[in-house]
Amino acid sequence: MALxxxxxxxxKRDGYEFRYGGEDKGPRPDEEGLTPENWCDxxxxxxxxxxxxxxxxxxxxxxxxxxxxxxxxxxxLEISDSEVK
Amino acid sequence: xxxKKNKSLWGERKPLKSSYDAVIVGGGLHxxxxxxxxxxxxxxxxxxxxxxxxxxxxxxxxxxxxxxxxQRTQENVPLYNEALKLWPVLTKELNFNLMFNNCGxxxxxxxxxxxxxxxxxxxxxxxxxxxxxxxxxKQLKEMEPxxxxxxxxxxxxxxxxxxxxxxxxxxxxxxxxxxxxxxxxGAEIHQDTEVTAINTEKGRIASVDTTRGKINxxxxxxxxxxxxxxxxxxxxxxxxxxxxLTIQAMVTQPIKPLFDHVISSGAYHVYCNQTLKGExxxxxxxxxxxxxxxxxxxxxxxxxxxxxxQFLPCLKGLKFMRIWGGxxxxxxxMAPIMDGNDQVEGFFMDCGWGYFGFKSxxxxxxxxxxxxxxxxxxxxxxxxxxxxxxxxxxxxETAALVNYxxxx
Ligand SMILES: Cc1cc2nc3c(=O)[nH]c(=O)nc-3n(C[C@H](O)[C@H](O)[C@H](O)COP(=O)(O)OP(=O)(O)OC[C@H]3O[C@@H](n4cnc5c(N)ncnc54)[C@H](O)[C@@H]3O)c2cc1C
Ligand SMILES: [Zn+2]
Numbered sequence: 001m002a003l004x005x006x007x008x009x010x011x012k013r014d015g016y017e018f019r020y021g022g023e024d025k026g027p028r029p030d031e032e033g034l035t036p037e038n039w040c041d042x043x044x045x046x047x048x049x050x051x052x053x054x055x056x057x058x059x060x061x062x063x064x065x066x067x068x069x070x071x072x073x074x075x076x077l078e079i080s081d082s083e084v085k
Numbered sequence: 086x087x088x089k090k091n092k093s094l095w096g097e098r099k100p101l102k103s104s105y106d107a108v109i110v111g112g113g114l115h116x117x118x119x120x121x122x123x124x125x126x127x128x129x130x131x132x133x134x135x136x137x138x139x140x141x142x143x144x145x146x147x148x149x150x151x152x153x154x155x156q157r158t159q160e161n162v163p164l165y166n167e168a169l170k171l172w173p174v175l176t177k178e179l180n181f182n183l184m185f186n187n188c189g190x191x192x193x194x195x196x197x198x199x200x201x202x203x204x205x206x207x208x209x210x211x212x213x214x215x216x217x218x219x220x221x222x223k224q225l226k227e228m229e230p231x232x233x234x235x236x237x238x239x240x241x242x243x244x245x246x247x248x249x250x251x252x253x254x255x256x257x258x259x260x261x262x263x264x265x266x267x268x269x270x271g272a273e274i275h276q277d278t279e280v281t282a283i284n285t286e287k288g289r290i291a292s293v294d295t296t297r298g299k300i301n302x303x304x305x306x307x308x309x310x311x312x313x314x315x316x317x318x319x320x321x322x323x324x325x326x327x328x329x330l331t332i333q334a335m336v337t338q339p340i341k342p343l344f345d346h347v348i349s350s351g352a353y354h355v356y357c358n359q360t361l362k363g364e365x366x367x368x369x370x371x372x373x374x375x376x377x378x379x380x381x382x383x384x385x386x387x388x389x390x391x392x393x394x395q396f397l398p399c400l401k402g403l404k405f406m407r408i409w410g411g412x413x414x415x416x417x418x419m420a421p422i423m424d425g426n427d428q429v430e431g432f433f434m435d436c437g438w439g440y441f442g443f444k445s446x447x448x449x450x451x452x453x454x455x456x457x458x459x460x461x462x463x464x465x466x467x468x469x470x471x472x473x474x475x476x477x478x479x480x481x482e483t484a485a486l487v488n489y490x491x492x493x
Contacts, residue, residue: 002382003374016384020374040475044326044417048314050377073329073376 021056112136118450153251311412339363
């Protein structure tokens with residue numbers, strides 16, 4: 001199995017039940033003072049880290065919750081929050 | 086050790102010099118092609134290609150070698166069309182058989198909506214002078230009798246887009262041929278050497294650090310395939326609109342000649358061709374989440390078997406022999422990024438080529454070389470600027486018949 005993801009509601013499940021939701025880029029920028037550059041940065045630009053990244057997932061074929069988690073992009077293994085710090 | 090007779094086509098390993106006119110990061114198709122055209126067209130021969138592993142390690146040696154020029158948009162078609170016309174030219178020029186098998190491509194359509202989309206694609210191609218036709222199911226069946234055009238499959242076939250000028254080119258031969266050609270002009274290929282930093286001074290490229298020492302240079306091209314976005318962000322702090330995904334491909338045991346076009350289907354997420362050896366080489370879709378694993382999975386073997394045997398039922402019972410994975414660096418608009426002299430002077434990038442960077446490598450190399458040599462952005466490359474994302478001028482390739490992007 002290439003990937004398992006731990007849903008905060010349903011627990012550890014087959015990764016194909018989920019939909020990847022992009023890198024976790026923090027809060028959406030304020031409308032005020034927004035430029036095309038920082039909007040583009042928020043919407044399109046990625047860090048593409050080869051290593052641990054924080055990212056969004058959606059439990060599409062399960063409970064429907066959105067959550068963020070850490071995963072190592074070189075191994076596909078989830079990393080617990082305590083390990084990240 | 087190698088027998089004396091088996092001399093490397095691209096020369097013996099040389100010591101790394103302390104400076105070059107240009108440094109290319111990545112010994113894949115795009116890096117090698119750019120080095121070749123820098124020398125051939127612009128007399129720039131003092132070039133180092135720095136390759137972390139060996140040439141062809143990346144997508145260059147893993148792709149399924151499909152070439153075609155029936156993309157959806159007017160910006161994309163001319164670049165691919167020029168690349169298509171370059172295969173016979175390069176075969177002669179490099180004095181190396183690239184084995185262009187001009188078998189033509191068939192894109193299956195599985196709904197009336199898809200037939201309408203195909204009509205658009207065909208019109209764009211014809212408008213730009215690229216041969217492309219629409220076939221109905223009967224014509225398709227006459228061309229490829231093995232295809233199942235009955236109603237009793239999940240996605241019945243309504244017709245196909247037929248593109249005679251495309252086909253298959255031997256990817257390893259392109260790597261070796263371009264390496265040989267570039268080296269004959271004097272470019273140096275340094276394998277087993279990693280670029281670890283790109284250094285700037287006052288907004289200009291100054292040098293790169295490698296595992297074999299520092300190189301002073303005023304021009305750097307990053308053409309590191311699926312690794313480009315990670316490399317560019319880590320070394321220059323420039324973020325790209327890219328997701329790097331693992332993509333898989335596989336081949337079956339060889340069988341007698343069964344079909345002789347590249348056949349692809351967006352609805353089934355599968356493409357295949359019968360190689361000259363008789364194997365069915367076939368590509369699967371990619372992981373939906375970014376990763377650098379290049380892992381293969383049972384999931385896709387099953388998917389591939391199910392999809393293929395729906396529209397080619399006679400393949401039932403055939404065994405897969407090999408499966409492998411590589412990286413596809415996908416942009417949100419399914420078009421590459423070819424840019425330079427913008428964020429940093431002397432810094433050029435050629436990436437975001439996803440799963441379509443084989444077919445385009447020759448023409449891209451030619452124009453990236455022109456860009457690097459003259460510092461003038463060739464018109465044909467301008468639509469591919471990274472600025473298109475902040476200008477909301479994304480390209481319409483996403484609406485092509487198959488599309489994947491982790492960000493959509
Ligand atoms: C399974 C699969 C099927 C495909 N099928 C097709 C197809 O049918 N048709 C098509 O047109 N395209 C296809 N592609 C896409 C195509 O292979 C790629 O777009 C193309 O190879 C990428 O360009 P490249 O060859 O220059 O990069 P690559 O060959 O990926 O080269 C990049 C190189 O950079 C090196 N590198 C990375 N980091 C560093 C560093 N820090 N220092 C030095 N070197 C570094 C790597 O070792 C690698 O060799 C496919 C890809 C895959 C994986
Ligand atoms: Zn859940």
